[in-house]
Amino acid sequence: MKKYIYSIAIAVCAITMSSCSEDLMDDINKNVNDPSDVASNLIISDVMTKSAFSVTGSDLALYASCYVEHNVGVYSQMYNAEIRSGEPTSSTTYNNSWNSVYRNLLNLKDIITKCSEGGKEEGNYYTLGIAQILAAYNLAILTDVMGDVPWTEALQPGVVFTPNLDTQEKIYTDIFKFLDDAIVNLSKETAFSLLGKQDFIYGGEDGSIEKWVKFAYGLKARYTMRLSLRSPNYADVIDFANKSFTSPAEQSQFVYNGTTSKSPFEMFFLDRNYFGASTSFHNKLLSRNDPREAKLFKAFSEDLDLVFAPNGTPEQAQGKYGISAISSLTAPTYLLSYHEVEFLKAEAYARNNDLVNAKIALKKAIVAACGKTNIAISAADAEAYYTDEVEPVLLDQSSTLKEIMVQKYISFFEEEALEAYNDIRRLNAMGNNFIKLDNPLNSSKFPLRFTYGAEDVTANVNVREAYGDGSYVYSENVWWAGGSR
Secondary structure (H helix, E strand, C coil), X not given: CHHHHHHHHHHHHHHHHHHHHHHHHHHHHCCCCXXXXXXXXXXXXXXXXXXXXXXXXXXXXXXXXXXXXXXXXXXXXXXXXXXXXXXXXXXXXXXXXXXXXXXXXXXXXXXXXXXXXXXXXXXXXXXXXXXXXXXXXXXXXXXXXXCCEECCCCCCCCXXXXXXXXXXXXXXXXXXXXXXXXXXXXXXXXXXXXXXXXXXXXXXXXXXXXXXXXXXXXHHXXXXXXXXXXXXXXXXXXXXXXXXCCCHHHCEEECCCCCCCCCHHHHHHHHCXXXXXXXXXXXXXXXXXXXXXXXXEECCCCCCXXXXXXXXXXXXXXXXXXXXXXXXXXXXXXXXXXXXXXXXXXXXXXXXXXXXHHHHHHHHHXXXXXXXXXXXCCHHHHHHHHHHHHHHHCCCHHHXXXXXXXXXXXXXXXXXXXXXXXXXXXXXXXXXXXXXXXXXXXXXXXXXCCCCCHHHHHHCHHHHHHHCCCHHHHCCCCHHHCCCC
16 A cells, blocks of 8 residues: 555656646746737837838838939939839839738737737727727738738738738728727727827827827828729718818827937938939929928038939939938828828818818918928918919819829928829829829839739749739739729
8 A cells, every 4th residue: 555655656746747847848948038928008019110110111111202203213222213123123122111011910910809809908999999090001001002912811820821812992991990990999988098108109198099089080081082093082081181180289100219219211311322302303392482492402411512313314323412401310200190181181172173172271281291390491481382382373173183282292202202102193093193203214114013022922822923023013003093903
């Protein structure tokens, strides 16, 4: 009997020691610096940062700035983009941005799951609603420049390795659903606290949720206008815009402190110096006696004259041409500006032939855009510019609509170049060729879209087949611009 008890004791001890050893090894193998379960408020701060710097202010905006002639590519990759040599058709061009968007969407999926029914933070409606807004925002950027992309089957690492592409039409349905769900969730009562300092867009204090709701409505106005060729609904654009921002103080922007966080356009200049001042853009300012003409560009250095680069035919040289004068380490990245909301209203009113309200919204938009922190033209001077130079050309519906869109294009220099690119493609698809671009290569080689990221072109046969040799960017519009994909 004693031998039997002794044998059991040894066995129990062995099992216990084995169990302890396995637990110990499990702990040893854990990377404490890479936890698998992170609170949603910490994840969403990272998404906000990357949405601003690694998506909105990324290569997508830099190349768009070249294509819409806000700047001229005068060296290396940007020179190649300017002369349409390789960069617009290569799958490596936007690969970093492609990956950044999908990382954001994966993290947002995690937050939405956590904060939805059955999740660890069920009932955290504030964070849930904000995550849904950012999901709509990131997803829209992706499909706007690339058309059909992996979506429904995507974001399942280790489960689905080669997701199929969803149509842009279907993706836009999901974008609006994200925004509608967000507006509902942000109106609910919750026991969870506000994000506080983890909200890098609105500060996370009292009143921040109202601003997020206004951001959502502003995005609905933007994306409803985007679909104007397919399903024009200008009354809805006006309605959504009226529920959005009422001043620049409410706009959605990411602010940099200039030390630990820095503006992507200024960092690009400091690190690369691949842009020159655009002749065609300069001429648009001059022809309107626009007060921003004296603010937006400067000579490369104080001992040089201000030289503007010819669009499409610059000399490949650094230090020859003028550069942006408003790039600075603290220049904000706009996710959605107040002046964009007013421009959306102005366009919608003009298309409905309500020219009185179109002019009111246009004036507000111009004043706000001239007052951007890195331009700082006074409201009085901006209003005088509108009265003296803009209003006299608003003679009828056609001239008013054209001037609204040109003013919007000017106002989007430089941080909002990606939206200028979206506008130009939409307008051209609608037969409204209001914004004259001078690059002679545009007759056959204006990029109608951006290429897919190289990693998925290599790893996903569905993306690879859609990419082909990349030349489709010159011939195939995205769906909302009249294309099939």
